[in-house]
Amino acid sequence: DAMVIQNPRYQVTQFGKPVTLSCSQTLNHNVMYWYQQKSSQAPKLLFHYYDKDFNNEADTPDNFQSRRPNTSFCFLDIRSPGLGDAAMYLCATSGGSSYEQYFGPGTRLTVT
């Protein structure tokens, strides 16, 4: 089945230690998104790629970066995680004429 895959599902990192979360998709969608979701809150868009064009949300901290080396893969880099960055990170895709987004299972990040 075509899908959005996120690895790892659970990630523990230390305060200030860089961490990378990965997302891959087999849907061949041209748009990929990264959301941050804190406990009992709605997902908050961090940035998205429209093909290779990177679109950063105005309030996304500089501490968060992203890379998309090809259509299938997208990475979220947190350069110096703080305790406030502990959250579920969701990757999503959309493409063609479809308006809906397809979400991966998420990576739950813990910062110690």
Add this chain to the structure above:
Amino acid sequence: AQSVTQLGSHVSVSEGALVLLRCNYSSSVPPYLFWYVQYPNQGLQLLLKYTSAATLVKGINGFEAEFKKSETSFHLTKPSAHMSDAAEYFCAVSFNSGYALNFGKGTSLLVTP
């Protein structure tokens, strides 16, 4: 700007009872509306979507929603709740493909025996 408001952060229903989760939207252009469900420690799964076709939209797991322009609403319903319906439900709006979704704050559905 497009936005949605979900009325009620928590809704509790008995098993077998009607489920009604409320969503109102604000949009200056024809909106595209979605309902997503999220189970604990999982991603979001699309329940149904409205993209300017039929106003009554049927989705998965017996859910449906009706787009009412006069009321700017897109409420989610299910005739008979099942224990497995207990989850977080998000209403979302977009105005074009390839653009971000604006989510409501979510409604937590509790189903009691």
